[in-house]
Amino acid sequence: MDVKTVCLGMLTSGAASGYDLKKYFESSFGHFFVAGYGSIYPALSSLAESGLVTCRDIPQEGKPDRKVYSITAAGRQELMCALAKPKPGHKVRSEFLAMLWFAHLMSHEQINTVIDYRLDEVDKFLDMLDELGDCDEHEECTGANFVAGFGRAIATACKNYLEENRHTLVAGKTKELKSATG
Template sequence: MSLRFAVLTLLDIEPGSGYDLKRRFERSVIHFWSASHQQMYRELHKLHGEGLLDCAEQPQEGRPDKKIYSLTDAGRDTLRTLATAPASTQKIRDPFLLQLFAGHHLPPAQLRAELERHLAEHRALLETYEAQNARFYKRPPEQRQRLWLAHQPLVLGIATEKTWINWAEQLLARLESEEAG
C-alpha cells in the first residue's frame, strides 16, 4: 500500500485542494498511515502529472489561485486496482513494548513514569477518536451510509485504544502492587 492509495481514496470521497487534503489526512488516515505534508504535495503533483487527477484553479481574492484536485477516470481505475490488491498484514513495531520487554533493567519509578506517559498519550488519542466518531454520526444519513466502510478504521482505533488503556491500567496497578509489596 502507498501514499498514492491514501491520496486517491481521500479525493474519491471529496475533491479538494492540497490544504483540504492535508486537513482530511490529519483527521483520518494519519492515525494508521504516516506521511509528511511535503510527501503529500509531491504525490498530488505526481498523480496530476500521470493524468490520474484533474486540477481546476479557483480564483481567490488577494491570494494565488486555489487548485482543486479531483479524480479522473484513470484515477478511479487506479484506485480500484489498488483497492483490490491484497493488503499485507502489519506487524507491530512499538518502541515502548520493546522497552517494556527489557523492563527488568529499569528502575521501577522510571518504568512506571514511562507507562503513565504512554497511558496519557493513549487516553488523549482515544478522546480524539471519540470526537471524530461523534462528528461522523452528525453527518447526514446518506453520507454515513456512503462512508460507513471508511469509518471502520476509526471504529477499530477506538477499540484498540480502549484495549491498550485497559491493559496499561492493569499493568500500572501490578507495578504499584510490586513496589508496595
C-alpha cells in the same frame, strides 16, 4: 496502498488541496496511516503527472494559491485496482514497546513516565473518536465507522492492558510495596 493511493481514495469524496488532505490524515485517518506534507505533496505531483488527478490553481488574496486536485477516470480505475489487493499489510512501529522490552535497563520512574504518556495519548485518541461520532446517514460511511470502531476497540484494549499489567514492570524494583506501606 501507499500515500498516493490513499490520497486518490480521499479525492473520491470531493476535490481537495494538499493542505485539506493533511487535515484529513490528522483527524480521522491519522491513527492508522500517518502522512505528512513531505509525502502528500510529492504524491499529488506524481499523481498529476500520471494523469490520475487534475490540478486547478485557485488564486487567493493574501494567501498562497490553493492547488485543488480532482480525481480522473483513470485515477478511479487505479484506485479500484489497489482495492483489489488481497493481502494488505498492517504494520506497527512502536518505540514505546521497544523501550519497554528493555524495561530491566530502565528506572522505575522512567517506566512510569512512558506508560503515563502512552495512556494519555490513548485517552486523547478515544476523546477524538467520541467527538467525531458515527455517521449513520451516508452509506459511504460504513467503512469509516468500521475503522473508527476498530480504533476504539484497540485503544480500549491497550488502555486496559497497561492499567492492569504495569505493576509487573515495577514489582521487581519496589519489592512487595503493598505490605510495606501499610
